Amino acid sequence: MISQLTVFLENEKGRLASACRAIADSGINMSALFLADTADFGVARIFCDTPEAAVEALRDAGYRATLTPVLGVRVPNRPGGLADLLEFFNEHDVNIEYGYCFSVNQEYAIDVLKVSDHSIEDALEDAGFTPVAPEEIYHVD
């Protein structure tokens, strides 16, 4: 499992910008950011260099921030990469709360999934998939 930085945001002008600024001011680089929004609040899910330090920085700035364990899987950057992975979860009766993907380069992409059953990570490896280790994504701090 890897640590995703999650930030609670009110739907209010400038809140996302100032959250990002707080992260930036701590010298932390982000590699991916995804926003989920509802009528009156949003949740930003972020991959960054040092998630622990980012949580601290955001809390100091008055934000509700937390680390969420998610599953990251490296998949080949070709048609069906994600479909194969999802079928595997389906076969193992693992539900997915939410997910998103980002291409890292021409070779591969990373699929990030919040799954109902964390123990699926080992089974993934046995089945030939490539779960991502924390140190591949960020500095373990």
Added chain:
Amino acid sequence: MYFQPDIETMPAEQLRQLQLERMQWSVQHAYDNVEFYRSSFKEAGVEPGDLKSLDDLASFPFVVKQDMRDAYPFGLFAVPQKDVARIHASSGTTGQATVVGHTASDLKNWGDCFARGIYMVGGSAESTIQVSYGYGLFTGGLGAHAGGEAVGCSVIPTSSGNTKRQIQMMKDLGTDILACTPSYALLIADTAIEMGFDPAKDFKVSGVILGAEPASESMRQDIREKLGVQYCDVYGLSEVMGPGVAMECAAANGLHVAEDQFFAEIVDPDTLKPLPDGEWGELVFTTLTRECCPLVRYRTRDVTRIIAEECSCGRTHRKIDRIVGRTDDMLIIRGVNVFPSQIEQVIVGFPEIAAQYQIILTNKGPLDRVELQVETVPDYPFDEIRKLEELKARLAGELKSNLQIAVDIKIVEPKTIERSEGKAKRIVDLREGTQA
């Protein structure tokens, strides 16, 4: 077990008769000796002789806190100074202080009233009572002290403060009953636990008599469990006497008013008309025996209701329910009376929600809109939006069933709700035409 069985279990009819006789004396006494009552009665067109039944009291004018401030210092005293045995005063943090005097007989009655509560928690002359209310102008310390002495208890006048020593004495001297404020009782319990004791097991204490500030049901339960005690809620106010005006018996369903000493009415805070037993409104007291400072229809600003149903403890004096708020705090939302304390009560039932909250009232057209802003506790896993939405729905449902009004819940960032050193600003009323 009763402290004064004849009085506390007096048949209702006999009690009403006693109340009427005493009320007639008290109203006459006030009229004869206090200029304020002579002029206020005259203005209302009533005389003491008009009081033929308890219901007739409704035609008499009220006394409010401001009248007491205006009468500072001795304007409402009905006895010569040589008969004044003690003077207490309110803090005066919200204005001019008010002073209230007591004759020796007033003090004796006060002790008796509080003594009834000591029996309600199983106390007797065998008991040791520790009084950890502050002693001084505040009525808590000396009121509880007088109760302990009236019963014949061993009284330990520790007053408040020096918590570790309090706990040591509680343990070493075998305190049976603790009298203090609810927040101090909780501090004592928590400190004792920190010191390595389990007060519920290690201490002899079996009853607490707590009052002078509001306590939520969860706080009461916390105190009961941590100290292993029966909880007696004591109501009182310095203007009317002090602690002991009403006390909660083992049935834990309301506080018995000392009806031989006080006549309680509930009035509609808007129309000031008396309400039938069971309905919520402002509590009004008329003292029946007080010599020094008799009060005729004193508006307490406290909101409660009268519980007239027979009590399993056998006492016949009617009870008041817990104080749900002050008329000053009361909000009228879509015609429904709502107290911030009711909202707080619901919020404490949600461990996911932090204690800070704010209510924003707006109106678009004729309908009021209520928005409750809350924060999740710091370690709440807000990552799953579905759970947040579900939490909002549950909170809204609980509020709806408790307050009978629909409330929009908004989960906000921690910085949104203003923190303040003193009293937090919980209500923001942006409704047009309602600002005072």
